[in-house]
Amino acid sequence: MIDPTAKLSVSRQAIILGISRGSVYYTPRPVSDADLKLMHRIDKLHMEFPFAGSRMLRGLLAQEGFKVGRLHVATLMKRMGIEALYRKPNTSKPAPGHKIYPYLLRKLPIIRPNQVWAMDITYIPMARGFIYLAAVLDWFTRRVLAWRVSITLEADFCIEAVEEALAKHGTPEMFNTDSHTIGASSRVV
Template identity: 50%
Template sequence: MSIKKQCKLLGVPRSSYYHKPKRKVSLEDELIMQAIDRIYLDEPTYGSRRMLDELKLLGYKLGRDRCRRLMRIMGIEPIYPKPRLSTPAKGHKKYPYLLRGLEIERSNQVWSTDITYIPLGDGHVYLTAVIDWSSRYVISWKLSNSLDTSFCIECLEEALEAEGKPGIFNTDQGCQYTSDAFTGVLKSHGIRISMDGKGRALDNVMIERLWRTVKYDDIFIRCYETMSELYQGLSAFFLKYNARKHQTLGMSPEQKYREGLSMEEAA
Protein backbone atom coordinates (compact mmCIF):
# COMPACT_ATOMS: atom_id res chain seq x y z
CA MET A 1 0.00 0.00 0.00
CA SER A 2 1.33 3.45 -0.87
CA ILE A 3 2.29 5.91 1.88
CA LYS A 4 -0.40 8.29 0.64
CA LYS A 5 -3.10 5.63 1.11
CA GLN A 6 -1.69 4.59 4.49
CA CYS A 7 -1.83 8.20 5.72
CA LYS A 8 -5.40 8.55 4.46
CA LEU A 9 -6.47 5.42 6.33
CA LEU A 10 -4.68 6.58 9.47
CA GLY A 11 -6.09 10.07 9.19
CA VAL A 12 -2.72 11.80 9.41
CA PRO A 13 -0.85 14.17 7.08
CA ARG A 14 2.13 12.76 5.21
CA SER A 15 4.43 15.15 7.06
CA SER A 16 3.44 13.50 10.36
CA TYR A 17 4.09 10.06 8.90
CA TYR A 18 7.74 10.93 8.37
CA HIS A 19 8.01 12.97 11.56
CA LYS A 20 10.75 12.14 14.04
CA PRO A 21 10.33 13.92 17.38
CA LYS A 22 12.80 16.71 18.05
CA ARG A 23 14.81 16.10 21.18
CA LYS A 24 13.32 18.01 24.11
CA VAL A 25 15.38 16.29 26.78
CA SER A 26 18.76 14.56 26.84
CA LEU A 27 19.18 10.95 25.76
CA GLU A 28 19.92 10.03 29.37
CA ASP A 29 16.66 11.63 30.47
CA GLU A 30 14.75 9.76 27.75
CA LEU A 31 16.12 6.47 29.07
CA ILE A 32 15.10 7.41 32.61
CA MET A 33 11.63 8.37 31.37
CA GLN A 34 11.24 4.96 29.75
CA ALA A 35 12.11 3.37 33.09
CA ILE A 36 9.60 5.64 34.84
CA ASP A 37 6.91 4.61 32.37
CA ARG A 38 7.40 0.91 33.12
CA ILE A 39 7.43 1.48 36.88
CA TYR A 40 4.32 3.68 36.70
CA LEU A 41 2.33 1.02 34.83
CA ASP A 42 2.83 -1.33 37.75
CA GLU A 43 2.78 1.26 40.53
CA PRO A 44 0.56 4.22 39.51
CA THR A 45 0.41 5.49 43.10
CA TYR A 46 4.13 6.29 43.17
CA GLY A 47 5.04 9.94 43.55
CA SER A 48 8.48 11.36 42.80
CA ARG A 49 9.96 10.17 46.14
CA ARG A 50 9.03 6.51 45.74
CA MET A 51 9.68 6.62 42.00
CA LEU A 52 13.19 7.90 42.75
CA ASP A 53 13.77 5.00 45.15
CA GLU A 54 12.82 2.51 42.42
CA LEU A 55 15.03 4.22 39.86
CA LYS A 56 18.01 4.13 42.21
CA LEU A 57 17.48 0.40 42.75
CA LEU A 58 17.75 0.04 38.97
CA GLY A 59 21.04 1.91 38.99
CA TYR A 60 19.93 5.35 37.79
CA LYS A 61 21.63 8.34 39.41
CA LEU A 62 19.44 11.42 39.77
CA GLY A 63 17.83 13.67 42.36
CA ARG A 64 14.20 14.15 43.28
CA ASP A 65 13.85 17.47 41.42
CA ARG A 66 14.99 15.83 38.20
CA CYS A 67 12.67 12.87 38.76
CA ARG A 68 9.75 15.22 39.38
CA ARG A 69 10.59 17.24 36.25
CA LEU A 70 10.68 14.14 34.03
CA MET A 71 7.37 12.90 35.40
CA ARG A 72 5.88 16.30 34.63
CA ILE A 73 7.17 16.14 31.04
CA MET A 74 5.55 12.71 30.70
CA GLY A 75 2.26 14.09 32.00
CA ILE A 76 2.03 11.69 34.94
CA GLU A 77 1.40 12.21 38.63
CA PRO A 78 0.49 9.66 41.29
CA ILE A 79 -3.13 8.58 41.07
CA TYR A 80 -3.39 9.19 44.80
CA PRO A 81 -3.69 11.78 46.21
CA LYS A 82 -3.54 13.79 42.96
CA PRO A 83 -5.25 13.25 39.59
CA ARG A 84 -3.22 11.28 37.10
CA LEU A 85 -2.51 13.95 34.51
CA SER A 86 -2.26 17.71 34.50
CA THR A 87 -4.43 19.84 36.75
CA PRO A 88 -7.15 22.08 35.30
CA ALA A 89 -5.96 25.40 33.95
CA LYS A 90 -6.96 28.47 35.92
CA GLY A 91 -10.50 29.46 35.06
CA HIS A 92 -11.42 26.06 33.60
CA LYS A 93 -14.61 24.54 34.98
CA LYS A 94 -14.41 21.13 36.66
CA TYR A 95 -17.34 18.74 36.30
CA PRO A 96 -18.64 16.13 38.78
CA TYR A 97 -17.90 12.43 38.46
CA LEU A 98 -21.08 10.79 37.15
CA LEU A 99 -20.10 7.11 37.10
CA ARG A 100 -20.07 6.33 40.83
CA GLY A 101 -22.65 3.60 41.47
CA LEU A 102 -23.73 3.62 37.81
CA GLU A 103 -24.29 0.25 36.13
CA ILE A 104 -22.65 0.57 32.72
CA GLU A 105 -24.12 -2.14 30.52
CA ARG A 106 -24.88 -0.55 27.16
CA SER A 107 -22.86 0.48 24.15
CA ASN A 108 -22.57 4.29 23.90
CA GLN A 109 -23.72 4.67 27.48
CA VAL A 110 -20.29 5.91 28.55
CA TRP A 111 -17.15 6.76 26.59
CA SER A 112 -13.81 7.53 28.15
CA THR A 113 -10.49 9.07 27.10
CA ASP A 114 -6.98 9.65 28.40
CA ILE A 115 -3.41 10.44 27.28
CA THR A 116 -0.31 8.31 27.79
CA TYR A 117 3.43 8.68 27.17
CA ILE A 118 4.91 6.54 24.37
CA PRO A 119 8.69 5.99 24.00
CA LEU A 120 9.81 6.40 20.39
CA GLY A 121 13.41 5.75 19.40
CA ASP A 122 15.49 8.07 21.54
CA GLY A 123 12.54 10.43 22.04
CA HIS A 124 8.86 10.20 22.89
CA VAL A 125 5.34 11.12 21.75
CA TYR A 126 1.86 10.96 23.31
CA LEU A 127 -1.09 8.70 22.54
CA THR A 128 -4.76 9.42 23.20
CA ALA A 129 -7.76 7.18 22.58
CA VAL A 130 -11.54 7.15 22.99
CA ILE A 131 -13.09 3.89 24.17
CA ASP A 132 -16.60 2.62 24.84
CA TRP A 133 -16.66 1.71 28.52
CA SER A 134 -18.99 -1.32 28.51
CA SER A 135 -17.35 -3.10 25.56
CA ARG A 136 -13.72 -1.86 25.80
CA TYR A 137 -14.03 -1.05 22.08
CA VAL A 138 -11.41 1.46 20.90
CA ILE A 139 -13.35 3.91 18.76
CA SER A 140 -10.52 6.28 17.79
CA TRP A 141 -6.90 7.12 18.63
CA LYS A 142 -4.36 9.81 17.80
CA LEU A 143 -0.67 10.55 18.30
CA SER A 144 1.01 13.88 19.05
CA ASN A 145 4.50 15.11 19.89
CA SER A 146 3.09 17.43 22.57
CA LEU A 147 0.44 17.46 25.29
CA ASP A 148 -1.77 19.88 23.40
CA THR A 149 -5.54 20.05 23.30
CA SER A 150 -5.95 19.87 19.53
CA PHE A 151 -5.13 16.19 19.09
CA CYS A 152 -7.53 15.31 21.92
CA ILE A 153 -10.30 17.21 20.13
CA GLU A 154 -9.44 15.55 16.81
CA CYS A 155 -9.67 12.13 18.46
CA LEU A 156 -13.04 13.04 20.01
CA GLU A 157 -14.46 14.38 16.76
CA GLU A 158 -13.29 11.30 14.87
CA ALA A 159 -15.07 9.08 17.41
CA LEU A 160 -18.29 11.10 17.17
CA GLU A 161 -18.22 10.92 13.40
CA ALA A 162 -17.60 7.18 13.43
CA GLU A 163 -20.04 5.98 16.09
CA GLY A 164 -22.56 8.68 16.96
CA LYS A 165 -22.41 9.91 20.56
CA PRO A 166 -22.42 8.56 24.13
CA GLY A 167 -24.74 9.57 26.92
CA ILE A 168 -21.77 10.38 29.18
CA PHE A 169 -18.15 11.22 28.35
CA ASN A 170 -15.62 10.64 31.15
CA THR A 171 -12.15 12.21 31.42
CA ASP A 172 -9.63 13.19 34.06
CA GLN A 173 -9.25 16.81 35.15
CA GLY A 174 -6.34 17.57 32.83
CA CYS A 175 -6.28 21.01 31.22
CA GLN A 176 -6.84 19.45 27.78
CA TYR A 177 -10.23 18.12 28.92
CA THR A 178 -11.34 21.05 31.08
CA SER A 179 -10.66 23.51 28.25
CA ASP A 180 -13.61 25.33 26.70
CA ALA A 181 -12.59 23.97 23.29
CA PHE A 182 -12.92 20.33 24.40
CA THR A 183 -15.99 20.66 26.62
CA GLY A 184 -17.60 22.82 23.95
CA VAL A 185 -17.58 19.89 21.50
CA LEU A 186 -19.28 17.68 24.07
CA LYS A 187 -21.88 20.31 24.95
CA SER A 188 -22.67 20.96 21.30
CA HIS A 189 -23.64 17.29 20.95
CA GLY A 190 -25.68 17.23 24.15
CA ILE A 191 -23.28 14.87 25.91
CA ARG A 192 -23.09 14.83 29.72
CA ILE A 193 -19.59 15.53 31.01
CA SER A 194 -18.03 13.46 33.78
CA MET A 195 -14.59 14.01 35.31
CA ASP A 196 -12.60 11.75 37.61
CA GLY A 197 -12.83 12.49 41.29
CA LYS A 198 -9.56 13.79 42.72
CA GLY A 199 -7.47 10.92 44.03
CA ARG A 200 -9.78 8.18 42.73
CA ALA A 201 -7.62 5.42 41.26
CA LEU A 202 -10.48 3.50 39.62
CA ASP A 203 -12.48 6.37 38.14
CA ASN A 204 -11.06 5.84 34.65
CA VAL A 205 -10.01 2.21 35.07
CA MET A 206 -10.99 0.98 31.60
CA ILE A 207 -8.62 3.25 29.72
CA GLU A 208 -5.88 2.63 32.30
CA ARG A 209 -6.18 -1.08 31.51
CA LEU A 210 -5.99 -0.29 27.80
CA TRP A 211 -2.69 1.56 28.23
CA ARG A 212 -1.24 -1.38 30.12
CA THR A 213 -2.27 -3.75 27.32
CA VAL A 214 -0.95 -1.47 24.57
CA LYS A 215 2.44 -1.11 26.21
CA TYR A 216 3.05 -4.66 27.38
CA ASP A 217 1.59 -6.35 24.28
CA ASP A 218 3.03 -3.97 21.67
CA ILE A 219 5.11 -0.89 22.55
CA PHE A 220 7.65 -2.54 24.87
CA ILE A 221 8.01 -5.53 22.57
CA ARG A 222 8.43 -3.73 19.25
CA CYS A 223 10.46 -0.72 20.43
CA TYR A 224 9.42 1.56 17.56
CA GLU A 225 12.07 3.92 16.19
CA THR A 226 10.08 6.27 13.93
CA MET A 227 6.63 7.83 13.82
CA SER A 228 5.81 5.94 10.62
CA GLU A 229 6.62 2.61 12.29
CA LEU A 230 4.54 3.60 15.31
CA TYR A 231 1.52 4.60 13.21
CA GLN A 232 1.62 1.33 11.30
CA GLY A 233 2.21 -0.73 14.42
CA LEU A 234 -0.56 0.85 16.48
CA SER A 235 -2.97 0.71 13.56
CA ALA A 236 -2.42 -3.05 13.33
CA PHE A 237 -2.53 -3.44 17.11
CA PHE A 238 -5.86 -1.67 17.61
CA LEU A 239 -7.45 -3.58 14.75
CA LYS A 240 -6.33 -6.81 16.40
CA TYR A 241 -7.33 -5.61 19.88
CA ASN A 242 -10.87 -4.78 18.77
CA ALA A 243 -11.24 -8.07 16.91
CA ARG A 244 -9.74 -10.59 19.36
CA LYS A 245 -11.77 -12.34 22.06
CA HIS A 246 -11.69 -10.62 25.45
CA GLN A 247 -11.74 -13.09 28.33
CA THR A 248 -14.10 -11.05 30.52
CA LEU A 249 -16.49 -10.24 27.67
CA GLY A 250 -16.52 -13.72 26.14
CA MET A 251 -16.26 -12.09 22.72
CA SER A 252 -14.28 -9.35 20.98
CA PRO A 253 -14.72 -5.68 22.01
CA GLU A 254 -16.13 -4.81 18.58
CA GLN A 255 -18.56 -7.73 18.66
CA LYS A 256 -19.69 -6.71 22.13
CA TYR A 257 -20.08 -3.09 21.01
CA ARG A 258 -22.09 -3.99 17.87
CA GLU A 259 -24.22 -6.45 19.80
CA GLY A 260 -25.02 -3.72 22.31
CA LEU A 261 -26.07 -1.35 19.55
CA SER A 262 -28.32 -4.01 18.01
CA MET A 263 -30.03 -4.63 21.35
CA GLU A 264 -30.65 -0.90 21.76
CA GLU A 265 -32.19 -0.66 18.30
CA ALA A 266 -34.39 -3.71 18.96
CA ALA A 267 -35.60 -2.21 22.23
Protein backbone atom coordinates (compact mmCIF):
# COMPACT_ATOMS: atom_id res chain seq x y z
CA MET A 1 0.00 0.00 0.00
CA ILE A 2 2.72 2.45 0.99
CA ASP A 3 5.20 3.11 -1.78
CA PRO A 4 8.52 4.52 -0.48
CA THR A 5 9.48 5.56 -4.04
CA ALA A 6 6.35 7.68 -4.58
CA LYS A 7 6.41 11.49 -4.80
CA LEU A 8 4.42 11.74 -1.53
CA SER A 9 6.39 11.21 1.64
CA VAL A 10 5.77 8.05 3.68
CA SER A 11 4.32 10.23 6.46
CA ARG A 12 1.82 11.83 4.08
CA GLN A 13 0.84 8.46 2.58
CA ALA A 14 0.23 7.10 6.10
CA ILE A 15 -1.99 10.09 6.96
CA ILE A 16 -4.01 9.65 3.76
CA LEU A 17 -4.51 5.95 4.49
CA GLY A 18 -5.41 6.68 8.12
CA ILE A 19 -2.66 4.52 9.62
CA SER A 20 0.12 5.42 12.01
CA ARG A 21 3.54 6.03 10.54
CA GLY A 22 5.07 3.61 13.03
CA SER A 23 2.97 0.77 11.65
CA VAL A 24 4.53 1.34 8.21
CA TYR A 25 7.95 0.38 9.55
CA TYR A 26 6.76 -2.39 11.87
CA THR A 27 7.82 -5.91 11.00
CA PRO A 28 6.35 -8.65 13.19
CA ARG A 29 8.83 -10.65 15.23
CA PRO A 30 8.88 -14.34 14.38
CA VAL A 31 7.70 -16.72 17.06
CA SER A 32 10.66 -18.23 18.92
CA ASP A 33 11.34 -21.94 18.77
CA ALA A 34 10.68 -22.22 22.50
CA ASP A 35 7.26 -20.55 22.10
CA LEU A 36 6.42 -22.76 19.10
CA LYS A 37 7.22 -25.85 21.17
CA LEU A 38 5.14 -24.46 24.04
CA MET A 39 2.23 -23.59 21.73
CA HIS A 40 2.31 -27.09 20.25
CA ARG A 41 2.09 -28.60 23.75
CA ILE A 42 -0.65 -26.15 24.80
CA ASP A 43 -2.63 -27.19 21.72
CA LYS A 44 -2.29 -30.89 22.62
CA LEU A 45 -3.27 -30.22 26.25
CA HIS A 46 -6.22 -28.08 25.15
CA MET A 47 -7.51 -30.95 23.01
CA GLU A 48 -7.21 -33.29 26.00
CA PHE A 49 -8.52 -30.81 28.62
CA PRO A 50 -10.72 -28.27 26.78
CA PHE A 51 -11.97 -26.87 30.10
CA ALA A 52 -8.45 -25.93 31.25
CA GLY A 53 -7.67 -22.23 31.44
CA SER A 54 -4.26 -20.58 31.62
CA ARG A 55 -3.82 -21.45 35.32
CA MET A 56 -4.52 -25.14 34.89
CA LEU A 57 -2.49 -25.34 31.68
CA ARG A 58 0.46 -23.66 33.41
CA GLY A 59 0.24 -26.28 36.14
CA LEU A 60 0.11 -29.11 33.61
CA LEU A 61 3.06 -27.65 31.73
CA ALA A 62 5.02 -27.28 34.98
CA GLN A 63 4.43 -30.98 35.71
CA GLU A 64 6.01 -31.74 32.33
CA GLY A 65 9.07 -29.61 33.10
CA PHE A 66 8.17 -26.40 31.23
CA LYS A 67 9.14 -23.26 33.14
CA VAL A 68 6.45 -20.79 32.10
CA GLY A 69 4.25 -18.23 33.83
CA ARG A 70 0.47 -18.09 33.70
CA LEU A 71 0.40 -14.77 31.87
CA HIS A 72 2.69 -16.11 29.15
CA VAL A 73 0.40 -19.14 28.78
CA ALA A 74 -2.60 -16.78 28.56
CA THR A 75 -0.81 -14.69 25.91
CA LEU A 76 -0.02 -17.76 23.83
CA MET A 77 -3.59 -19.04 24.20
CA LYS A 78 -4.88 -15.69 22.95
CA ARG A 79 -2.41 -15.73 20.05
CA MET A 80 -3.58 -19.26 19.17
CA GLY A 81 -7.25 -18.29 19.49
CA ILE A 82 -8.10 -20.88 22.14
CA GLU A 83 -9.94 -20.42 25.40
CA ALA A 84 -11.22 -22.68 28.13
CA LEU A 85 -14.61 -24.20 27.44
CA TYR A 86 -16.90 -24.30 30.45
CA ARG A 87 -20.52 -23.71 31.27
CA LYS A 88 -21.19 -20.03 31.75
CA PRO A 89 -24.24 -18.69 33.55
CA ASN A 90 -27.21 -17.93 31.36
CA THR A 91 -28.91 -15.21 33.38
CA SER A 92 -29.04 -12.41 30.82
CA LYS A 93 -31.36 -13.87 28.19
CA PRO A 94 -34.99 -12.78 28.58
CA ALA A 95 -37.57 -15.51 28.10
CA PRO A 96 -39.19 -15.49 24.66
CA GLY A 97 -42.51 -13.68 24.62
CA HIS A 98 -41.91 -11.74 27.85
CA LYS A 99 -43.38 -8.27 27.78
CA ILE A 100 -40.82 -5.47 28.12
CA TYR A 101 -42.15 -2.97 30.63
CA PRO A 102 -41.25 0.75 30.44
CA TYR A 103 -38.66 1.98 32.93
CA LEU A 104 -40.82 4.01 35.31
CA LEU A 105 -38.09 5.16 37.70
CA ARG A 106 -35.88 7.18 35.35
CA LYS A 107 -36.67 10.63 36.82
CA LEU A 108 -38.58 9.59 39.94
CA PRO A 109 -37.17 11.12 43.14
CA ILE A 110 -36.92 8.39 45.77
CA ILE A 111 -37.47 10.15 49.11
CA ARG A 112 -38.75 7.59 51.64
CA PRO A 113 -38.52 3.93 52.68
CA ASN A 114 -40.95 1.47 51.05
CA GLN A 115 -41.37 3.80 48.07
CA VAL A 116 -39.31 1.63 45.71
CA TRP A 117 -37.95 -1.85 46.18
CA ALA A 118 -35.60 -3.58 43.80
CA MET A 119 -34.81 -7.21 43.19
CA ASP A 120 -31.91 -8.74 41.35
CA ILE A 121 -30.22 -12.10 40.86
CA THR A 122 -26.51 -12.71 40.66
CA TYR A 123 -24.43 -15.84 40.43
CA ILE A 124 -21.52 -17.06 42.50
CA PRO A 125 -19.14 -19.42 40.67
CA MET A 126 -18.39 -22.63 42.57
CA ALA A 127 -16.10 -25.58 41.86
CA ARG A 128 -18.89 -27.34 39.96
CA GLY A 129 -21.47 -24.91 38.60
CA PHE A 130 -22.99 -21.85 40.23
CA ILE A 131 -25.03 -20.74 43.22
CA TYR A 132 -27.63 -18.07 42.49
CA LEU A 133 -28.39 -15.27 44.94
CA ALA A 134 -31.64 -13.29 44.82
CA ALA A 135 -31.98 -10.15 46.95
CA VAL A 136 -34.77 -7.65 47.60
CA LEU A 137 -33.55 -4.15 48.50
CA ASP A 138 -35.15 -0.88 49.55
CA TRP A 139 -33.74 1.80 47.24
CA PHE A 140 -34.03 4.64 49.75
CA THR A 141 -32.41 2.96 52.76
CA ARG A 142 -30.18 0.62 50.65
CA ARG A 143 -31.09 -2.20 53.06
CA VAL A 144 -31.38 -5.83 52.02
CA LEU A 145 -34.94 -6.70 52.98
CA ALA A 146 -34.74 -10.42 52.12
CA TRP A 147 -32.48 -12.80 50.23
CA ARG A 148 -32.32 -16.43 49.15
CA VAL A 149 -29.77 -18.69 47.48
CA SER A 150 -30.41 -21.60 45.15
CA ILE A 151 -28.45 -24.05 43.03
CA THR A 152 -30.98 -23.71 40.18
CA LEU A 153 -32.56 -20.74 38.42
CA GLU A 154 -36.10 -21.84 39.20
CA ALA A 155 -38.42 -19.04 40.33
CA ASP A 156 -39.21 -20.54 43.77
CA PHE A 157 -36.34 -18.96 45.69
CA CYS A 158 -37.09 -15.52 44.18
CA ILE A 159 -40.75 -15.76 45.16
CA GLU A 160 -39.77 -16.81 48.70
CA ALA A 161 -37.52 -13.75 49.04
CA VAL A 162 -40.29 -11.41 47.83
CA GLU A 163 -42.85 -13.03 50.14
CA GLU A 164 -40.51 -12.67 53.13
CA ALA A 165 -39.86 -9.00 52.34
CA LEU A 166 -43.60 -8.33 51.99
CA ALA A 167 -44.36 -10.13 55.27
CA LYS A 168 -41.67 -8.26 57.24
CA HIS A 169 -41.83 -4.78 55.68
CA GLY A 170 -45.28 -4.34 54.10
CA THR A 171 -46.00 -3.46 50.49
CA PRO A 172 -43.88 -0.95 48.55
CA GLU A 173 -45.35 1.61 46.19
CA MET A 174 -43.18 0.25 43.35
CA PHE A 175 -41.23 -2.95 42.83
CA ASN A 176 -38.39 -2.77 40.30
CA THR A 177 -36.67 -5.81 38.81
CA ASP A 178 -33.79 -6.08 36.40
CA SER A 179 -35.12 -6.86 32.93
CA HIS A 180 -32.18 -9.21 32.29
CA THR A 181 -32.98 -11.55 35.14
CA ILE A 182 -36.68 -11.75 35.79
CA GLY A 183 -38.20 -10.24 32.68
CA ALA A 184 -39.72 -6.93 33.75
CA SER A 185 -38.02 -3.61 34.21
CA SER A 186 -40.58 -1.94 36.48
CA ARG A 187 -43.94 -2.90 37.84
CA VAL A 188 -46.32 -1.15 40.15
CA VAL A 189 -47.32 -3.48 42.98
